[in-house]
Amino acid sequence: MSGWIRDLAMGARFALTGGREGWLRTALTAVGVGLGVALLLLTATLPNALGARDARGQARWDYSVSGENPPAGERTLLVAQNDTMFRGEEVRGRRVKPEGADAVLIPGVAEYPADGEMLVSPALKELLGSADGKLLRERLDSKIVGTIGSAGLVGPAELVYVAVDDTLRPGDGVRRLDTIGVSEVQSERMDPVLLLIVLVVFIALLMPVAVFIAAAVRFGGERRDRRLAALRLVGADGWMTRRIAAGEALAGAGVGLVHGAVFFAIGRQAAGSVEAFDISVFPHDLSPAPLLVLLVALAVPAAAVAVTLLALRGVVIEPLGVVRTAKPVRRRLWWRLLLPLLGLGLLAPMIGQGRDGGEFNQWLVTGGVVLLLVGITALLPWSVEAVVRRLGGGSVSWQLAVRRLQLSSGTAARLVNGIAVAVAGAIALQMLFAGVESDYEQSTGQDVNRADxxxxxxxxxxxxxxxxxxxxxxxxxxxxxxxxxxxxxxxxxxxxxxxxxxxxxxxxxxxxxxxxxxxxxxxxxxxxxxxxxxxxxxxxxxxxxxxxxxxxxxxxxxxxxxxxxxxxxxxxxxxxxxxxxxxxxxxxxxxxxxxxxxxxxxxxxxxxxxxxxxxxxxxxxxxxxxxxxxxxxxxxxxxxATERSDKFSSVRTGLFAGATCVLLLIGASLLVSQMEQLRDRKKLLSALVAFGTRRRTLSLSVLWQTAIPVILGLALSLTVGVTLGAVLLKMTAHKVSFDWPSVLAMSGIGAGVVLGVTLLSLPPLLRMMRPEGLRTE
Amino acid sequence: MTAPAGSLLSAQDLRKAYGPTNALDGAHFSIHPGEVVAVMGPSGSGKSTLLHCLAGIVPPDSGVITYNGRELSAMSDGERSALRRSDFGFVFQFGQLVPELSCVENVALPLRLNGAKRKEAERTALTWMERLEVDDLAKKRPGEVSGGQGQRVAVARSLVTSPRVLFADEPTGALDSLNGERVMQLLTDAARSTNAAVVLVTHEARVAAYSDREIVVRDGKSRDMEPVL
Amino acid sequence: MSIGHTLLGLLESGPRHGYDLKRAFDEKFGHDKPLHYGQVYSTMSRLLKNGLVEVDGVEAGGGPERKRYAITEAGITDVQTWLATPEKPEPYLSSTLYTKVVLALLTGRDAGDLLDTQRAEHLRMMRMLTERKRKGDLADQLICDHALFHLEADLRWLELTAARLDKLAKAVTSA
Incomplete structure (x- = not known):
């Protein structure tokens, strides 16, 4: 037992003190894992964040519950709803008249100002004070005497004002209240299709994160293997090397968790000043549920160790070097195909269930979707290998890239996996959205040709x-x-x-x-x-x-x-x-x-x-x-002309925001591993420059090297995504139709990531191509 | 000073500093077609920098380099790259073969960079591999051949474009005596047969003994040791 | 190794008594084999005869060890020529080369030049051997290799000495 701890500790020491190189690798892993953890934590905060928003929304509920106005008294307040819109943004407006000294207070308001004065939310105050808000200021021209506290706002960017108007009389549109807020608003039961969509959105967002973390803990694996070989030389046995590797992975994941916490904290602060898709969130609303935090804190290191041990399975570490089980076992197709088929099998019984068949079985949906998406990660290495093996011909840059991929198609596939899973999920969801849209997107009957x-x-x-x-x-x-x-x-x-x-x-x-x-x-x-x-x-x-x-x-x-x-x-x-x-x-x-x-x-x-x-x-x-x-x-x-269900738009908004985050994250990891690879071959690059290799040739080879697996990944994710989308549509009893714009958009994003990664890795590539790299002294 | 008459590549009063260190501090050099010149000197004396400057890989801070009547120091980076592709060949200490390309693809690489068709380039590459007695390794990857074999592949690669000047930076540095001798013998034989000039950077006397003449670099200054007759 | 050139070189820094000469020689070059008075006497008389030294004065008591010798112009030229001429590369050259290097340092000449000249000579020899090896059969190759390795050893010593010239100069002049 003490031997175990010693080995793990040794691995951890390697991770943290392994010289500049080891340290850098740990930092890369930590940043990668950290980004993933931050995203997981963010997901874990969503229930709380949405709950807190809802709670504040309920606390300022200013309709009389009974529908009857109470008699005027010391505590009563006259309220007129005076919402307006400004450049597409909603402004929540209330004109009030306290009828007594003890009039009930609206949340976030400490004291009602005098007649003709108003209180505004910080965001509105800023808007009114700016040149942009000049037009709105003409409309809301009361004197601003204070701000509304966060208790009265659902988000920091919300535009709210409370103006006192003594001319209010009870009657049409003016309510007399002696209490504000309700303990519980009758919440609409979420309809099964929406619930299904939300479930799939979460899976589609979290799966790539998991794939990404798995890729991140393998950063710099080749160098680690060489070091383990050196340890074998001085007497470590096979199991010790595995434990040491596990220790390293644990340390990396641990540092990653810390990074994740820091990124999350930074992101949380930043979230307070960002408004996306009409939703803004207070930093204090973003507190993850403790149980979910614990789950993340345990699952991430465990996954890191599991992935590391899995990766070591195909490698024999001998004292004199690393032997990749030479001529690696030809990747077999059958079990890789089995995963998505099994996924389809799980989803199949729910086909045709529709909205009226009650709720979908969450476990079957989750299992089916996860298996389908995991199927991509299993199929991609096989297909990259199969395709790349048949590639040949072409220019020098193409040859360099293809040969490189032939030698290590697994590495390339692993990195693209995340993108492929994210894109497949997104395509499936977009199809589902497009299909279901007709249900939620209602024609208002308004005739925009007659009036605006x-x-x-x-x-x-x-x-x-x-x-x-x-x-x-x-x-x-x-x-x-x-x-x-x-x-x-x-x-x-x-x-x-x-x-x-x-x-x-x-x-x-x-x-x-x-x-x-x-x-x-x-x-x-x-x-x-x-x-x-x-x-x-x-x-x-x-x-x-x-x-x-x-x-x-x-x-x-x-x-x-x-x-x-x-x-x-x-x-x-x-x-x-x-x-x-x-x-x-x-x-x-x-x-x-x-x-x-x-x-x-x-x-x-x-x-x-x-x-x-x-x-x-x-x-x-x-x-x-x-x-x-x-x-x-x-x-x-x-x-x-049309109106969309609010519920629907918020789900869709969530998907877009999430998919963007995930793709950026994966883009970052692609970049990191690209850099790592470039650094490994600094000498070689300089030698190639010495022969007069054009910069263009090497840049293009970097592009091909990223583009080939990404294109394959996109093709595969298209297939799986469309299949999953079709199944989901069948499950919700909709006609299957392909949403080509979204397929195109997703492919475009994937291509954008490739291009971005290539562009960002060009400056270091060109730097490394400088002849100084040849200097040894 | 002007280039010595009949020289293919010459340099006068080269200076090059990397930060505070003067790698070259007034070095001179000249080589004739078909000549093998050893550049000797202790580590850190500026041997490699001299080679990099002569080959147009690194521009010197000052000084004049003349190749075949053209002033190298006045050329753009693109022109110098083109010159390296067409007229120069390179051998490095650790081969620096591209690990994912097969040996014959590695040898054919400089031809391909010059725009040659793949088949043609590999055919030419194979004849050079025969001359260096490594044609049986054509389909193997660099990782699967020994150091001496790899270095011979690298020599074949450096000669495949029939360069006028071959730059060799410690070409035997990573090899044992026997393999080193063999590589040197093949290299100089091949260079002589094509009348190529060889700039041979080495700190080993037995390697330098394959040269016609040596230049000693010490503290960034070169000293041309005319053979005592 | 030439005792005559060595003693001449020692005289370059100023006239000395025979006894002083022996002591200086022993100190700098005679580590394990001190010079006999007889050797000093016979060498000095040969140099005197050749006009490379002259007697600067005689102290009371007589005897060769009492004579004070000074170097002549011809003597200085002779030392210069000797130092500038590379030794024929051959095994066990180091003691002669060492003496030359120390003398060059002692007399303020460029010891680096001396070493470079010697290296060039060694390399010339090695080139010859390499060439012969190329054309010869296996026996020739083996014989040449033997010589080459020895020469290489010498050359390595030359490189090492060249790298340590500054240190050596300090040690020699301070003694």
Whole structure:
């Protein structure tokens, strides 16, 4: 037993003190393993990070749970949701009015400022203070008197403001609250397909990391073998050398773990200042679950030792040198093929299950996907060997690269494995995404040909002046190409309080009404009744009886209304519904302003649709500013033809971010081993330069040497990825279709990595090609 | 000073410093076609630097190198590389064969770098390997042959382009006496038969004895020892 | 080894008594074989006869050891020629070469030149032997190799001495 410890310790000492060379190798391993560990730790933090975000999101929940407003009191707060958008970014806005000294506080707010002042999140403060935020500052022009603490933000880059507005009155859109936050929001059950996708995303991201760590612990293996041979010469036996090698691997992995912790800490700090895909994370949210940390801390060294021992299996270390089991056993195909086939076998029973078949068996999915992807790592060395053996001919650079690969195809394949696995996973997922997209990506029905923006001014007595004034201003603005005639709308009922029949009232000029519905022969003073095309609604018929007395904006319990009386004219025409640019059919009563005694709008919501002048930069923001100037509660909504499920986009976002990280990581490892190889052959390179070898020739040979295995790896990962994608689509009961753009994109990324690695290894290559390398003294 | 009449390659007053060390400090050299000149001197005296400068691998800090009437020191790096490919041959102490290429591919490499077709280059390579008595190793990789054999392959490689000047830097440094003698004999015989000049850097007298004349480098200064007649 | 040239060389630094000459010689070159007075006497008389030295003065008491000798111009030229002429490469040359090197250092001449000249001579010999070996049969080769290895040993000694000239100069002049 003490012998074991002695051998392990000796190995560790070699790793840490083995001179400049040994030290460098350990450093490379440590950085490689460290990057992998950091990525693992980051993955381990995701559950916590997402949980913390959710928790803060729940803590600032400011809707009344019961749907009823409490009576005014010392603790109550009036809240109006006043979100806006700025250049595609959401700004969470709340206008509030504390009704007592003890008004309930929004998380992150220590004290409410005075009327007309506001608190902003640090990110918003920065934006408003910058030249970029000038337009937004025009919209949010309250005096900034403080910042909102991180307790009130889900992420550091979130744009939030809380403005105090004493003009708030309870009513439409203004809620009275005496508590903020809910202990538990009813979370939607994740649907099985999404769950499947998340599972596959995690496997597709973590598998390459594992492959990468396995490659990293083998950095500099040849030199290590030579040293072990020297140890055999002074009397170590075969088992001792294995234990020493294991000790070295352990030490490397240990140092790697430390590096990983440091990288993670750095990455965690850096994460606080980075916003990717609309998500930003507080460093303190990124704390991994202890159990997962323990798992990483144990699994990584164990894997390192296992890989090292596995690598030593094919090598006989003799006292006088290393004998690679000469003429290595021809790589056999059958068991390599068995892995992916087994994977397919595991997935097969779930084919056709679809969304309605309940949850997918997580173990079968994991096992199947892992086996398929592991199959790549098993098949790649075989295929690289098989293909490279048949390559020949060509230029000197090609010959140098091919011969090199023929001699050590395993090394090349090992490095490309990570890329291949990552690409295969990503391709499969992209196919799945593309297939499932139709389910989650819904057509909104909005007609972007008719309008780009909808501006709404909320209900008030001045709605008519406000909306007509705004419409005029908009029409004059250079940012706007055209403005539709404005309309107003409100609820209308047959009683002041809680009417029996109620429907929608839309008021506008004949020109305006014509854009919404078929109103034949419309003239000022007309009123039309429009059936709801989506479901039959008796109340419309009840309400549209000529001469009937109606109330606009009737009151309901807990929600006071204006209840303006209106008597219908003697004639109410029937009309067929059309659609507005939002895609929703207006129904209920359509009236011209002349149908009202005053000849103008009653108190209503005002709506106007705008077509922007696309050549005008920031046209959207200019229009929003004009709307906000008309009424701070006005909203500007941009129309889009399609809408994606939020859940779906966040999963997709995760995949893109992860795949990018993984490919960069693998690119780095390719670079490291390329450097190592170049350093090993410094003398040879200088000798080749002495004969007059062109730099181009050697650079190209480096390119081929990376490109050949990567191309093979991509071809293989394409096959496996497409197969896996097809199976996943079948499992979710979708038609199999190939998502060529993503296949192309993934191949492009792979090619980019090759090119990047080659480009980055050129400067050291050219440096090593300097004749000084020939000097021995 | 000008190049001695009839010399193929000559150098006057070469100076070259690597950082604070003066590797060459006013060295002179000249060689005629078909001549074998030994460059001798203790380790660190600047022998190898002299060879690197003469071969156009390293440009000297100052001094003039003339090859066949052209001034080497005035050529660009590309031109010097082209000259090395076409007119010069090289043998190093440890062969420096490309480990993944077979021996015949190694020998053919300089021809291929000059743009020769693969088949043709390997045919020529094989005739040189025959002359150096290593043609039976053609298909083996450098790792599978002995040091002496490898060095003979390296000599074949250096001669395959029929260079006008052959630069040999301690060509027998890693070999035993017998193998060293054999390599030297084959090398000088082959060079003489093609009328190539040989610049032979060595610290071994028995190797230098294969030369026609020796030059001693000490502290970066060269001394041409005219044979005492 | 030429005792005459050695004694002449010793005189180059200034006139000496016969007794002094013997002592200086023994100290620097006669490590295991001190010179007899007789040898000094006979050598000096030969040099005197050849005009390479002259008697600078005689001390009371008479006898050859009491005479003070000085080197003549002809004597200096003779030493110079001797030092500049390489020895014929042959085995066991080192004692002569050593004497030459020390004398060159003692008389302020360039010992490096001397060694280079000697090396060139050795190499010339080695070239001849190499050439003969090339053309000869196995017996010739073996015989030539024997000579070559000996010459190589000498040459190695020359290299080593050349590398240690500075040290040697210090040791010789301080004694």
């Amino acid at each position: 923006m909808q501006i709404r001014v909320p209900l008030s007595a001045q709605a008519d002046e406000q909306i007509s004034g705004l419409a005029k201003k908009l029409a004059d603005s250079p940012a706007v190409a055209s403005v539709t005639p404005y309309t107003g709308s409100a609820n209308v009922g047959d009683g002041k309080l809680q009417p029996q029949n109620s429907s929608q009232l839309t008021v506008g000029s004949c020109a305006a009404l014509r854009t919404l519905a078929d109103v034949p022969g419309c003239k000022p003073g007309d009123v039309f009744a429009v059936e709801n095309p989506e479901f039959s609604d008796d109340s419309i018929a009840a309400l549209s009886k000529p001469g009937r007395k109606l109330y606009i904006d009737p009151a309901y319990p807990g929600s006071p209304g204006l209840a303006q009386p209106w008597t219908l004219p003697a004639k109410v025409k029937k009309s067929a519904a059309g659609t507005d640019p939002m895609g929703s059919p207006p129904y209920g009563l359509l009236a011209t302003p002349e149908a009202f005694p005053e000849g103008r709008f009653p108190a209503l919501d005002g709506t106007v649709f705008v077509q922007l002048d696309k050549s005008q930069p920031d046209a959207v923001e200019l229009v929003r500013n004009m709307a906000a100037a008309a009424d701070p509660r006005a909203t500007g909504f941009t129309l889009a």
